[in-house]
Amino acid sequence: MSQQPVPVPDGLVDAFWEYERALMADDLPTLDRLFAPGASTLRGDANGLLVGHDQISAFRGGRGGAPKRRIVQTHVQTIDRDHALVVAITELERGGRGQQTQLWARTRDGWKVTAAHVATAAPALDTRVWRLVGDPLVEPLGHGDLDGETVAVKDLYAVRGQRIGAGNPAWLDEARVEPVHARAVELLLEAGAAVRGIARTDEFAYSLAGANTHTGTPPNPKAPHRISGGSTSGSASAVSLGHATIGLGTDTGGSIRVPAAYQGLFGIRTTHGAASTYALLPLAPSFDAVGWLTRDAGLLRRVGEVLLPPAPRNPRHDLVAVPGLIRMAEDDVAAVVDGFAADHGAMRESWDLADLSLWLQAFQTVQAWEAWRERGGWLTGRLDTLGADVRGRFEAASLIDDDRADAARGVLAGARERILDLLGDRVLVLPSASSVAPLLGQGLQAVRDATMGLTCLAGIAGLPAVSLPRSTRQGLPTGVCLVAAPGRDRDLLDLAADLG
Structure with missing residues (x-):
């Protein structure tokens, strides 16, 4: 007995083309409506997998539209009257072909995409990464x-x-x-x-x-x-x-x-x-x-x-952890760093951090004053060539006078002496950054300020610092930072090799 082809379910093709028109128009409300709600909806591409309608919606809202393309071939594989797989071959306006695979499901509110994978031709040169590359x-x-x-x-x-x-x-x-x-x-x-x-x-x-x-x-x-x-x-x-x-x-x-x-x-x-x-x-x-x-x-x-220049090795690596510094990171990162410190026998010590915000402010003041001294001559009359965030920093830097910079350098001199005294010959364990990498499109200034409260310590005192990769419980990358006295770079590299 021969098996008859399963017909394409009613309404599916119309929903597919509605989605395609919305995609090309960057019609976010329609795209949101045509993707299934809930935490199990999937969208994947070469950059990774998005899980859940909210993540997918946030991604679409921040990318500024999809690359222009046209559909050159489609194929529907019907699973049953309420489920079907749609595969489309695309031709991009910029050149090259791609493929889009979508799993659709019929719901009370009409057809919805429950899973999608998008593949496009890889660029010969990823200009986000490279300005110039060779072989x-x-x-x-x-x-x-x-x-x-x-x-x-x-x-x-x-x-x-x-x-x-x-x-x-x-x-x-x-x-x-x-x-x-x-x-x-x-x-x-x-x-x-x-x-x-x-x-x-x-x-x-x-x-x-x-x-x-x-x-x-x-x-x-x-x-x-x-x-x-x-x-x-x-x-x-x-x-x-x-x-x-x-x-x-x-x-x-x-x-x-x-x-x-x-x-x-x-x-x-x-x-x-x-x-x-x-x-x-x-x-x-x-x-x-x-x-x-x-x-x-x-x-x-x-x-x-x-x-690095030759330097005598110091095989002694006494670790010290300061709970007040670790708590400056978000909870998931702090848990990783705290666990690392415990696993490797770091001595816990309470440091007086009351002046840390003043140290950071002084660091940022001198950094800005020097940045304007280095680049201000060229940037005068050219600030409009900068992105908004960097432009804002240079505009603020241009307003810092020598007296203010001198006062900040005085604060840093005392801070440097204090940091070196607290650290001594030991290795400080602290977070490399205050959080995991923020999602694209999120506000970044608060993250920058929180992270620099941690990273400025090495900058103020001119210290070597090594970041070791670790993962949070959610599987996201984070870093454990090891900071040592000036000149102990090779010791830190040895320690990093030992601890992985």
Whole structure:
């Protein structure tokens, strides 16, 4: 007996085309209506899986519309009278083809999408991550401990024959072609590494978010649909995505530690002045420090052997945890850091943190004063080339006079002495960032302020800090930060390799 084809259920095709028209018009209410309500609705793409109608709706509301396309082929596989799978082949206006697969269910309110997967042709170059990329962009200059490794260079370091873009197209247009490599880049090349490319940064590195008005937010594959963390955003994403093995960056107020925490990477901010900043575009020279990110602690240490000056090892690693600092993080992050401290026998100690807010304010004042001293001459008359958040910081920086900066430096001198005295020869355990990576589109200023209350300690005292990747109970990346006395970078790298 032959089996008859199952007919397409009534109303399904009309619902499918209504959805497609709404998608092209960015008609958010209709799209919300056509996706099934509840916590079990799914939408997936190359960036990750969204679970629940609310997450899907928030994603659509923040992306600014879907890429323009047309449907060139559809196929319906009927499951039963109330369920069907619709597969559509799409042709994108920008070129290339994609595929959309949707599971539809008939409800009392009509047909609804209960699960969807979207696939599009991958770009030849993800310009959110890279400004310039090669295969490689720069060949190694020698052989050594980094043979076979590839580097994503933050767009603040000089790469011979290229320009420094600093995350701002107007600056890039006027930048000179660099005659030499930055010393950090040169050392990596001499040790056998190749430069994979020049990676995106937040504008002039004056941010912790990773969101760049001009080029977008680099993806965070460890926490899809969440920010990447900045300002070493492109380098971090390149490493997390597997495009490079080493992300060379900088850390002024947390720009290695934050993306490391958000993306589940190992990262180090080096002792201020320990690694060469030659041919590196500064933000705030009193706090700028060379740093890098990797996917494993062994490579993090091997890069340190190349970029750090020789130093005697101190095998003693007495850990100290300050509950008041740990509680500055959100509960899920604090639980991870507190558990790490307990598992590794950290001594718990109460520090007087009454002046911490004053220290942070002084740090941000001096950072801003120096940033305007470095970039203000060029930015005068060009502030409109900046994204709103970075522009606001530079506008505020332009109003800081020398007397105010001098007073802040006085506060920092006392703070530095106090931090060094409290820390001594021990290793401080604290959160690398105050929270997991915020969702794209969320307000970020409060997160920035909370995180800098933690990260400013290393910046104020010029201390080395290593971020170790961990996960919250919800499975999101976070970081445990280890901070030691100046010059103990190699000790921290050894400890990171031991603790993983």
